[in-house]
Amino acid sequence: MLLQSKIQYKHYEPGEFTSIAERTLAEAEELINTYPWEAQRYHQPIGFTSPSISFRNMEGDHLKLALGYNQKFNLYLFPAQQKPRKKTVADLESAIKDVRDFYHGNELEGFKQERFVFNPKKHFETKSFEYQVTPKRAWAFSWFRLGFFTLLTLYFPIYEGTAFAFAAFFPFWFVFAGVNLIFLINYWWYERDTIIKITAGQDNFWISRNGNVLHYNKKDVKEIRYYKSPGNRNPWSDNIIIELILRDGQALKFTNLLIPFYTLLGKFQNTPSNCIDKAFPFAR
Template identity: 25%
Template sequence: MLQLISKLQHNTYEKSEYSDEQLRNVDETIQVIKDFPWDAERALTDIQLTGPSVVIQDNNLNYLKLGLYFNSKFCVYYLDNGNHLYEYYASTIDKACDLVKDFFEQTLNLSSFEKHFFNIGNQPHFVTSDFIYRVNPARIFVLAAFFSIYLLFAISVFCASVLHIGGGSYPIVLLLIILGLGIFIGSISSVAIKGRNQYLRISRGNHIFYYGIDEKHIKEYNKADVAELAHRTATSDRNMGNVQIRFKNGEFIQPKMLIHDMDLIQKFPENLGIKIIYPQNSLFKRSQSA
């Protein structure tokens, strides 16, 4: 009997996050659909592509996704391997399961489906992500380039000042500004270079996550053991490396240059009861993993 990959997405999961992914035949898949806690997860759930659902993938990379819709109905999404998205509203779970049978038998009739005319960003709602975060090599290159340019500029200004090029000495204020800028760029570059081999694997719906300064020192953590998140606020929510994860045993980690601050905070759902504090910069301790 034909088996296709099916997987589950619950209301605490983020885009591209799935669980219980495995091969199942049509009867097993329908049983999984009927056993899914639709009613329990319907409350306070937004109707969108990412949400409580069951996804089935065929051998040609076409996807069928059963999700929630208004008034106790179900929305059946179909995404073909050309990234064209269709949707159909089923009044009952049994009618939705009939479409699942057609999908397995490759007899799915799309004439009753509504076709989306704008097909941008569909695949991440169907494809599973590994949620592994690493330091982007391009970021290291850019920092190194900035530091190199700064050194050339600083040396040029220093030489010009010593040789009195231009008929006068350079003001001390300019030299202090250049020195301060160099310390700032150097500190960022140092953090980036030291943490270039970091590894972080974390998703919103999974309580287990992994972090290490390199692949040889990866450690497993549980969100249930997290006491608080210390967020050193910055001028931009897209900053990276300002969130310290503090555990109940006193340990803490602070991933650097791997994930934006707010994205990392969103990995810890509100129902876990983990508080977020905003310490002053001077009290923000350096990570033990740095």
């Protein structure tokens, strides 16, 4: 029987896997026995996303073999449409017995339900990590900037109920919401044909513009520069231009509409960043 299996290493983020393939039970056992468990233990937090090997059967159930505390191993069982369960075993051979039962479709025993796990699916299912501008992303980027400030600036005119009040408060709307709308349109137009695929755990990434895909390596990025309007109280200070400065002098430019700024920073653990003040950081 073939089941899908996949690997996570240190510094991988939820949904990031490698070596994804259909494997027999014998191949799965070899994968487990040759995985560098002890090397991956050093300074590594324990949890659903950690150095591990995951398996998925035809019914959509997931079993993840991961590191545990005190030289032990954790098994995380995530049956389809149910809550995740956990079991701790003393050694690798005990864990392999559960993997065998999972392959043969036998009932797994000794698992206890894990409570208060928000969105457990993200720890088991593979994510593409392709970032692009979609209606969902545009909404997440702009709902507060536009919606909240629009409601705020309309409150007093509606309360007063006069045409003069509406006219008087239009400049406030433009400063608090209108400028952010201009940024949204500018960033969307700049990124409308751009995709970036990048993960936290792997060095290689690529950027596609107008269908032209270029591949890069994080080790070639010497600095992250980002341009934003100074002042935390500035209504448009959350609009950011990002540049990845390569060692050859090339700058890879995109906006935080394409990928959230702190999401990107989390994928470059050891790369210095430099903030440059710019009153209106438009994309072009």
